[in-house]
Amino acid sequence: MSTPRLPKAARRVVLASFMGSAFEWYDFSLYGTTAALVFNQVFFPGSDAAVGSLLALTTTAVGFVTRPVGGIVFGHFGDRVGRKKLLVLTMLIMGVPTILIGLLPGYATLGPAAPVLLLIMRMLQGIGLGGEYAGAALATIESVPQGRRGFFGAIPQIGNPAGGMLGSVVVLLCNTLTSDEQYAAWVWRVPFLLSGILLVYAMVVRLRLTETGDFDQARRERRVERAPLLALVRHHWRPLLLGLGARSADAVSGNVAGAVVIAYTVTYLQMSNDISLINNILPNVLSIPLMLWMGRFGDVIGRKRLFVWGLVATAVATFPLFGLMDTKALPLMVLGITLFKLCNSTQFAVQSAFLADVFPTEVRYTAVSCVYQISSIIGGLTPPAAAAILIASHGNPWPLAAAIFGVCALSALCAAAMRPQTEAGSPVYHAQGVR
Template sequence: MRRPEEPRIAPTARRTVLAGFLGSTFEWFDFGLYGTTAALVFDEVFFPAQSTAIGSLLALTTTAVGFFARPVGGLVFGHFGDRAGRKKLLITTMLLMGIPTVVIGLLPGYATLGAAAPVVLLLMRILQGIGLGGEYAGAALATIESVPDKRRGFFGSIPQLGNPVGGVLSSGLVLLCTWLSSDAQYEAWVWRVPFLLSAVLLVYTLVVRTRLAESGDFARLQREGGVEKAPLVALLRGHWAPLLLALGARTADAVTGNVVGPVVTAYVVTYLHRSDSIGIIGTMIPSVICLPMMLCLGRLGDRFGVRRTFVWSVLSMAVTAFPMFALLQTGTLVWMVLGITVFRLCNSAQFAVQSTFLAELFPTEVRYTAVSLVYQVGAIVGGLTPPVAYAMLVACDGSPWWLALAVVGSVLFSAACAAAVGRRFTRAPHRTAEAPQGDGADLAEGTLRP
């Protein structure tokens, strides 16, 4: 329930919040579906000539390709998003993510197309990455910039809910498909069903996005004539310090989100010789639990500060990394799922306020470029994580402790960078006077300056 002192949200802003949530849901449905399916069957479908371990490594490497394409999309869409506005690009990003997902569901395997099959798979993955590279910042900023400043922590957490919701949808569909079919049937054709069903979510999201209004912050920037002609140049010239700290702060999420996803699933199947459904169940349970938790953390960010909430949430992952792998090694279903669940909840805690935390570091005229660059360069680290982490498991003959130590190191590094933001930067008012608060679109912003 909205407290009396909280500013009201206009209908146009509500549509923007919904559009951001739907786009984020599709984004994480798309990438979660690919990562899970790649860990389960892509080694047999697209790389059947390799051993089980090497085939899994190659399949996870195709996951990384999409991550490497994301910075390209982030720079391209960030440039035009800072010059032309947020809403104009959101339909294009959805098409670039959605169409390749459907094509993957129709793509014949190695047995039919030979070497062309993995090549086309990589091409579709690249297009997905380019679209996703522009989607995250556009959806998050359109939401954050359209609501009152005092409620940006809470509403900024709503697009982040797309992560667990998309994860539940993708994992639920994969789990249902594995339960309703034999291993041979799933490998032959059933794995394609969730990819094809994604067309329903794609069409609905596109319909919603055709009715969007421009975000409040950018609309005001246009009225003031403050739009940057070269936002990347302006970002690197005048905001390099917060850019570097933001890149460091994003590292933990990029690493841990991919370790606890496809890497843990592959580890459970290959080295613990347990059902692949354990990793899927361990994704679905925390994805449901974290929904109210993330909204509460958004409110805490509004009350106690987004940076402080972000730092403590990041540190919680350092505490739970080793226990997660210890519980996995018990071989008991309940303890294994509990370990994955607790670690995923800690990851979701920092993710709830991440977009608002990043948006506050940069002024409107370079914000789309900056947030896209931070998120997508971090995605390169995330894209490298599955093959590197799995290679560590192969080198250690399935022992997870060096991998757990690497996870803790990345978490502590990110927490230090996020904490440094508070020590080196202070909030300064926008250079223009605050406009009247009507629909939440004409609110004065605060940016972090050296």
């Protein structure tokens, strides 16, 4: 029997969620890439190269610290008034500061005010993304049949590699077509300004959304919580704590595969910017079809099982990553980062659908936001922490690899202890009439 086609309204939600997610991740990852390449020169001149990179990556961390603020605020209203209304606002809060970063004068013009303004823009980016992730994911997941939520839930997830890849491609073109001096002087601003085009298109698509089926049902049954965060902490504290632990590995490994690898390539392997960017593009290209397939596979074998095995695979791939990077042979470097990225993409594909399975509708936006965004603080601290470890070890990557392995192993244990409510085989799943 063929799978029924989604209604037009649901297809529109899936498209809008993907477009918005890709735009948000383009903006957010663009900052991390550019910070690793030139922000030490533009906003922190006069420092030692390694120390300047550390300071630039620290500004990257600020965006991760403010993400929980956006997650809690938008999670509250998302569970109170619905998913749709929040998605337009989160996009504006993310997109406008990104454009302003492209217009921001550097230290040579504004002095100490320049890095301060940069920090403010990064904080606003974090708040916008903090509300975006759960909203985009749940808008899709709650608009499709339960038995297909792994596959369709992976579509907003691929906004992450798609947006990251687009950012890397644009930065690579800007860097390749100009000299390093020109890129550091002004060309780095071009990708930030181009985000305005994506912002307008994504806004048009999102303004046409309808509310999700799950939230409409909760509203009809009067299950909307007045204080979703309080209800989450009071009644669902155990899955909340386990979720924070389970998501920590992705928060760390996602940044290792991005800003940390770029900084390590440029600062310690002393290779060109182009090589570090090329290393990021291929894994993102391959991860998109892999994540779609993994989402569908998760609907068959269980999203929890696939999530746990993805974390285990990421832990194992940590040591080949740095071993192959240290060869300085481009094909082997690409192989190392590709293996690591694809292993991490396995669990990331089903992450939002797995978390949605764990928490009930009335606190789901708040719960998924808190799990994802609070754990993202660890991810935000990863680039400066990794830079500090590399400085202390004089560029030896193995202490860093051991730390990443430990985080992934702990996350796998936490995920294994979580209990989904709506996966295949659960009473709730069958009560909902899923076939």
